Amino acid sequence: MKRLLLFLLISNLAFSQSVEIRLVNPMVGAPSCNYFFNDWMCNTTNDAGLNAIFSTYGVQYFKVKGGHPYYNNTTIMALSGNYPPQFVAELSAYSSVVASAKFWDPNTFSDVLFLSLANASIGTFTGTNNNIVVTNDANLNQIFQTYNVIQYGLYVASVSDTVYTLTCDCDVALLKAALQNYPNVVDEVDFFHAAFLSNQQFEQTKAIIAPNPFSDNFSIETEQPISNYSIIDITGKTIAATSSKSELDNQSSRLSAGIYILNLLFDNGQTANYKLVKK
Structure with missing residues (x-):
């Protein structure tokens, strides 16, 4: 599995x-x-x-x-x-x-789970009905209706895995059990781990990153010079580290769709972390 x-x-x-x-x-x-x-x-x-x-x-x-x-x-x-x-x-x-x-x-x-589909073409998102997610599989739709699944987003799409994140207004442990009992469509399901961020960037923003979510590259606007850039994936692994913005652009363009943490080290010795979303 x-x-x-x-x-x-x-x-x-x-x-x-x-x-x-x-x-x-x-x-x-x-x-x-x-x-x-x-x-x-x-x-x-x-x-x-x-x-x-x-x-x-x-x-x-x-x-x-x-x-x-x-x-x-x-x-x-x-x-x-x-x-x-x-x-x-x-x-x-x-x-x-x-x-x-x-x-x-x-x-x-x-309230969040990871869900890996057994077949990439069965269980895909098709829309919402009364704010409840609808897929192209009737039985999965029934589970989503029962447990009030309000978000279902593609997280990873590759040859070996098609993984979604889903958010519910429910007891997520019960939803997890229900999904595990539907192996014809659901290959694997697990809880979604949080990324612990540094200083609340909503209150003490040191940089403006746009666009975010991004498709290829993004700009960084800041008053402080940046000496190093790092991108960390949801597993905590550093997948890019460079002192060059052009090299950062090169590496970020190769990222798979998903959620990352952008760590910036400024010339004054301070650091800041920002959520980065690749479409």
Whole structure:
């Protein structure tokens, strides 16, 4: 059976009852501190109400999850610790700021799966019906309808693999089980790993990357000179590293469609990471 390369290099921390929070507005409730790649250092946000809840339940640190294929403009945080059910209930009740809150693995998203098709021509996207994804396979459509699948995007298309990401408004573990029980169409299914990004680029942008998503190449506008460019794939592997923008263009044009992290090292010694999407 074909295996999906879904593992991301992450920090070796243990979690007992990690909580995932998705914000309504990425700028309200966002981290108010600076943090660095794979370092858990934040415990406060820019929203007083959310800070009060965090303080009540002793939140010590959290981190932003990057790379969500559907909610890519929304802040999603993983909170480490051992929390009671009341914590999630109180977060959920704070609906003006918190879109969703649930206990979940800090390294994956609670509503996203990778899906590899057994046959590249069966199970392909054809549209939506009442915001639910429709494919060219009736049985897969029934599963998507039952579990409210709202996003289904091609992630990798190659001779050996046709892989989609899908997002649901559901218990994603139940959806995963349902898909695994449909081997005629579904070759393999697994959880989607998050890419932990550095300082919230939505608040402290050092560079403007356009177009993004891109088809061939992209431009980078910044006030600071850049000394090195790196592109990291979803597995955490550095697949391009150069000090030349022209060489970066050459390598980025060869990338497969998917989600990447662009790491920039500036002449002043600072670094920044940006989500990069190849169409």
